[in-house]
Amino acid sequence: MLSLNGVTHVYPNGTRALDDINLVIPKGMFGLLGPNGAGKSTLMRSVATLQTPTSGMMSFDGINIEAEPEKIRARLGYLPQDFGVYPRVTAYDLLDHMAVLKGIATKSERRDTVETLLAQVNLWEVRKKAIAGFSGGMRQRFGIAQALIGNPDLIITDEPTAGLDPEERNRFLNLLAEIGENVVVILSTHIVEDVADLCPRMAVIVAGQVQLEGAPDDLIAASKGSIWEKTISRTQMSDYAEQFNIISSRLQAGRSVIHIMSDSDPGSGFVSVDGGLEDVYFTTLAKTRAEASSSAINQ
């Protein structure tokens, strides 16, 4: 169990990237949803022992992450948001090297590890190719493979599905789901579907703060009755944007389907719909933005 208490991080330039984050993350998949720049990566790096937060307390299974990073690292699998590789090294060799670094001591164990993982992430065919020449998706799969070395208890994946095609994405999510039953897996993403499909628990983080936390189903249930939908022509969009608090819009057959949030019937032909996780997420974002702008006005 990973618990974060009052984790706050302020960068030297004054940016408050994390602002009093309090979360308890049990075993299983945990989705961390938030827009770009919300502080997700800062939080992920902090948990991954790469960054020391300005204040706050982080612990995993009773281990203080800041005090004993090496104990966390021994149980950690981390896939950063983006990463590079050494030149002139093949996938097989680099994964083998990573296995050594992670503490897979014997050659035969490393062989088991490397070959199993390469097969799992579908890189077996290209194992003898220089990894520097890989496409983005292939490289991302390699990143996943290295994060899984040594059966970590805490897996942190920062935007893991970026750059994966649908098939690869499914494969990856299945892999995570399988592993995620027994260990803590944090899936940091801005893609709602990833969370919706997989995570029994989730949190939304915006501007360094946890805005929402809970099981996706509970959150969806809580939003019941407050999401309204209408199909309008694209030219009407700006009028509606002025009148209503549009939380999302999508195109369907050339017309815009907009969702707005309202505790009561807004009229104007809107019909109540059962919101998905996406609506919950966008509602949260919209609320946060409104608060931020009103607080800016109030100042």
Next chain:
Amino acid sequence: MFGSIFRFELFYQLRNPVFIVTALIFFLLTFGAVTLEDIQIGSGGNIHVNSPYAIAQTVLIMSLFYMFATTAFVANVVVRDDESGFGPMVRSTRVSKFDYLLGRFTGAFVAALAGFSSVPLAMLIGSQMPWLDQETLGPTALGHYVHAFFVFGAPNVLITSAIFFAVACVARSMMLSYVGVVVFLVLYFLLTGLAGSQPEYRDTIALFEPFGLGAFSDVTRYWSAEESNNLVAAFEGSVAYNRGLVLMLSMLAFSVAFWRYSFSEKGMSARQLKKDANRRKKEALEAPNVVSRLPLPNQAASASARLIARTRLEMGMIFKSPAFFVLILLGLTNSGGALWFANELYGTPSVPMTFALILPLLGSFGIIPIIIAIYFAGELVWRDRERGMNEIIDSTALPNWAYFIPKVIAVSAVLVATLFIASLAAIFVQLLRGYVDLELHKYFFWFILPFAVDMLMIAILAVFLQSLSSSKYVGWGLMAIYLVASITLVSIGFEHPLYNFGETGFVRISDMNGTEVGGAKSWWLRLYWSGVCLILSVLSYLFWRRGVGVSIASQIRRFPSRFKGAPAGVAFAGLLVSATSGAWLFYQMNVISEYVTSDEVEERLADYEKSFLQYEGVGQPSITSVELNVDLFPADGKAYFEGTYQLTNDTGAPVTELHVVFQDGYSELVNIDIPSATLTLDEGEDYGYQIFALEQPMLPGEEMTVTFQSERIKKAFRTSDEDSRLVKNGIFLNNSEFAPQFGFDRSVLLQDRTTRRKYDLPAELRMPKLEDEAARERNYVGNVDWVMSDITVTTSADQTPVAPGKVVSDRIEGDRRVVRFQSTNPILGFFSIQSADYSATSRQHDGIELEIYHHPTHAFNAERMLDAMAVSLDYFQKNFGPYQFDYARIIEFPGYASFAQAFAGTVPYSERIGFIANAADGNDIDYVTYVTAHEYGHQYWAHQLISAYMQGGTMLVETMAQYSALMVMKQMYGEEQIRRFLKYELDAYLSARGGEVIEELPLYRVENQGYIHYRKGAVVMYLLQDRLGEDRVNRMLAELLEQYRFKGQPYATTIDLVAGFKQLARDDSERRLVSDLLEEITLYDFSVVDATVRPLPEGGFETTFIASVKKLYADGEGAEQDAEFNNLVDVGAFTKRPDYDVLEPEDVLLFEMRPMKSGQQSIVIVTAEKPLFIGIDPYSKFVDRKGDDNIIEVSES
């Protein structure tokens, strides 16, 4: 389109680290060359550091090495898009191939040119540095920099850009492009080397040599200092032609690039495709070994696996990087030539013994490991971050030590490998020369091991600074500052090795004596610095920024809490090592020995001169006999001396005080006993100068006995050079190093003009004028007297002691060998004491015992030396008079210096010259014989006749020894071979004239100027004997010797010698010649044009040609004026060009003298066979500034 591609390329290149790094490296190299006295390119002597000549020369030489940088720029253009995968995108746009290639090429070329501008810039800035001596600087003229940059620099950068752009276009690989550079360089050096040895190709080289070096040297070959300081090699003649050609070649190369470059990606060949398919098939057959549950990590068990994996990765990253490859190639290219020509003298190679190759190897390759240590320290520290792998790596359970330790191991291994490669290059040269006694352990212990440790220390410092830096470039910059500081600190008087990081002193290498001199000290200093390195390592480890956004400040804040456990233990161990070894070294260097900076030494000498020069003229009694007891303890570094002098007052006036001079810094005068005298001035401690007042003045003719004891003991290490004279094997001391002398002597005084002025001394201390009769009271060899000597030397039983004198007893007493040497007739009171474990080769020759004492493995030339001694002594006894000894010895000494020196019958001879000369090829100049003959010439010229300390003094000693040696060589090898030797001497004289600092003097007034009394002297004496007759000259010389043999004051002067030559002159033209050669600075210019040959009806061939003759008088500053020539000159007809090669007698069809006058004259000769070459003064007997045009190929009429 072209414009935007060009701009993009230019700015891309300018932002590329390669640009910054190369510009910085070349800036530093040039800056060093300008501001450090040890490195000089094109300057020196009276040629200013910022003279147009030095600027052009520096730009030219740097442009040659800049090829490696240029290639990085232009090859990057071609290779970059393929490597980044951006190529297809670029090529699919509408840009035309021509615009694309030309735009990018021009961009890269301009960037390369901008980088190269760091060279003139560094000269410009360097020449403004305040510590430079103003006298070595001329006025700053921006035009000279611009000229050199655009006439020589820019075309060279252009042609290398174009050539290697073409290579890269064909090869499409960085690595192959660099292979191209090396192939090009090897071919370049091979061709210019071959052609350079043939003077007739000089003109061709001037035109076609692609870097303009040939054209430049063609224009400036014999420029005087004044010309070098004021003239630029104008853009005309061969320079203009050459530069134009270079432009055309560049265009040609670019055309090739355009022609060969294809927009489409290079597909795989059928063979490669098949191979690839096979490989895939094979790989597809292998199934992954899939397990259901992944193995769990075991942190404790993976330490060794981690160490090995990290080390291997780090090493692989270096070994496979193009930068490493390029640096090694650069080093090997540079050292190849240095090794091949190592210790070559007069074109004669040396036996490439390992000990003699290590110094050239260090000199030519040494910069490479330094760059590797600094460059890769930055790469290793920053690589994970630069590659974007840091987050992945840093979040693994890799312990912190596994970051630092493998990097250190990897850098060490790479450095050792680099030095191994350098050693292999030297071994390769040895094998090419057919030398197989490789002595590999010497490479390892004298080169690889110590140097690797030194370099590792630099690498650790570099890693430490990188770990503190905010970027790789800051770290490199700090290291550059360190390098500059470590040089400047020493030069401004902070010389102590205990605070100059990584300083381990200078180790002298000798086959005889190993690394005794400096070796032990260097390892103590390595111990001391390795303790410091341990501390730096711990700091680097603790400051290591693992993770993201970790600041140095936060690491320093956290330092106290992290400084515990193993790291603290290691740091304290380091501190303990450094503190104890440092304390001990400090005790050795500062307490037992005295720490004196070189500035303090200079100041002391300046004060010495200011205080005591006034006593130079004080009359002192002469020593008439010397008894010395010398006890040498080579293994302990101890020597004890006892001496007894018999003095006679031969000054003609009463002597009231004795001035005792004892100045050696390593020896100590324990006691001197002068009867009835009181010490009135005691500056013995600081200046080695004491004045004793005699209670009773010593009357003319009165005698006195003085005894002394002195000792020389190696007590402790010194900060400066260790004693290289009293050593374990190969002691070589002379009496000025352990015995007191009487009266002030100039030989120790400061010489360098700049230094002298710094201490408010007159810039130069000139010799007394030839007309100064009073000066004839003092002689040239330290004013020592003719004495009878009785020297007993004892040493350890395994060594042989040698001193001048006849061996009267030689016995072993216990573990001591005791040998007594007595003189049989007066000798100069100037003695050598030597002792080593020698092998001896000897021969009886007409009642003279000839002996060579040499190191057991240095017997190569012993027989040749014996032959030379035999022939020399025969010739000298026949022509000059009796040889005064019944022995003649040559004794090898360790190669801490490269000379041979003549003591009475006894010639110490450096390990580095004759003993390892490879004179086996009969066509090479046999300088072993030459040097031997020269030193035995001194047994007459110095040891029978000694000249006064005044103008011309060295002519009577050195020029005459040169003449003696030349006559021996002529007898052994014939006139045709001598001319090759004289060519070297003439060239050395003419080249050195420009470097004269004070004033060039005519030979008979030479003031100890080597290029005059050795070089010009040889040429002049040869011509004189050629014209006046060898026998006549020898008879005159024998009379001169007879007149002065073993005579004291007044000593001989060149006035007698010049008079002697004038008496030999039989007519005006000979008198004119004698005067021109001895009393004037005369230069000649002979040339031949339009030689045609026709067969004569009656048989034979008639050759007609125009001979052009010019004579010039030069003054001391080099200003010239025309003079009338009317004299005989050699005319020769040959079937082979007489140059530096061997000439057989049958190659010479005609050789006779013809009268000639200034201006042009037609000359006709008739020969039996058809000549291919004709010439006037073909053997360069005159001082001819342009000897190449003396000979011409004959054409058919």
